[in-house]
């Protein structure tokens with residue numbers, strides 16, 4: 001790897017490191033936390049946050065970080081977005097809760113109107129609101145089972161759908177999501193996904209591989225729904241090969257199976273369109289949403305064909321807090337911000353700024369096996385140099401070293417992937433060009449320096 005030369009860090013303008021990371025106040029809070037919060041809930045970067053911004057987070061020690069994670073694809077509109085903060089304050093002053101199942105309110109209806117207008121397809125739609133992505137996935141499965149009278153749920157390799165019992169069963173990765181938590185829920189079946197970097201299969205072939213397995217091992221008539229992330233999130237930011245999603249959706253339609261797109265991470269402008277299904281003109285029967293929809297307040301949605309959603313008996317869906325009025329006000333502020341600032345276009349600009357830089361780096365750093373993603377959902381997969389295709393050897397230590405180096409230099413990046421060997425970028429869609437530029441400079445330096453250390457380790 002003699003092609004790699006050390007890169008100088010860009011001079012800090014937007015970052016401000018007042019102390020080591022984490023600083024003394026964060027460390028003190030961390031000690032308190034250890035005595036009060038279960039260690040089962042972990043934090044990637046234990047700096048305790050005092051204030052957000054449009055692409056920055058400031059901690060209790062006065063350290064300002066460039067945020068390339070958006071709280072896992074949530075605060076795309078800013079943290080807080082002014083329209084979200086205003087909506088939340090006004091609604092909290094009016095009333096905070098009634099329970100929509102007891103005495104309803106307009107905000108819930110308005111959010112469902114927006115979901116009908118924004119999700120793919122011009123068909124008649126109905127929605128239900130819940131509290132989280134996992135709860136939304138659970139409800140999509142309930143709708144599909146009730147509407148079809150079938151039980152089978154088909155998911156793909158590397159999927160992530162949540163941490164509740166059903167969604168944990170639907171999630172692929174053992175550690176940390178499933179290990180020791182069994183027995184799992186019945187009637188969940190996993191088939192191969194499309195993973196171009198590893199399988200090299202054209203999309204329609206990858207879809208046929210999946211549907212052939214469904215037909216031979218499950219039986220199409222036993223399947224209520226196929227649930228798929230249009231771009232896989234926690235599983236590694238895997239963009240399926242073109243044609244995979246349309247072929248899967250067509251197979252579902254031909255076989256009376258409900259096609260559910262889990263757009264929890266990809267939805268609401270993140271990938272350069274309102275929904276990632278749009279990139280391939282796929283119209284899902286049900287779209288599952290959460291995360292970016294409400295600018296940081298907890299809210300999830302299930303939006304589907306009216307005949308499917310209304311097949312469930314009255315009171316078959318719901319919950320005390322689902323579609324909480326404060327969360328709905330936040331969602332309306334977030335959606336207005338996405339529209340006014342054209343955040344889908346902003347996501348496409350982020351892709352145009354980031355991808356060429358990562359691809360150029362991949363020319364020099366052989367550990368970068370793949371650079372991929374869409375819009376502001378972008379990643380680099382790290383493998384042992386010289387390995388490729390199905391035999392590419394994941395290098396989680398490299399990804400972890402890159403993430404840690406970024407954190408120490410004041411940039412928040414996350415890792416993902418079934419093997420933990422992917423560094424992912426989920427910047428706020430409102431991030432200013434120069435803030436993004438500075439964050440990327442730190443990432444590039446972290447990757448270059450990790451490659452040098454790695455070479456020194458492998459060839460002492």
Ligand code: PMP
Pocket residue numbers: 072132133134135137160161162163229233234262263264265266290291
């Ligand atoms: N589906 C996908 C695609 C996700 O990325 C996530 C969260 N990472 C979930 C579901 C679960 O969402 P939540 O954490 O809000 O339950």
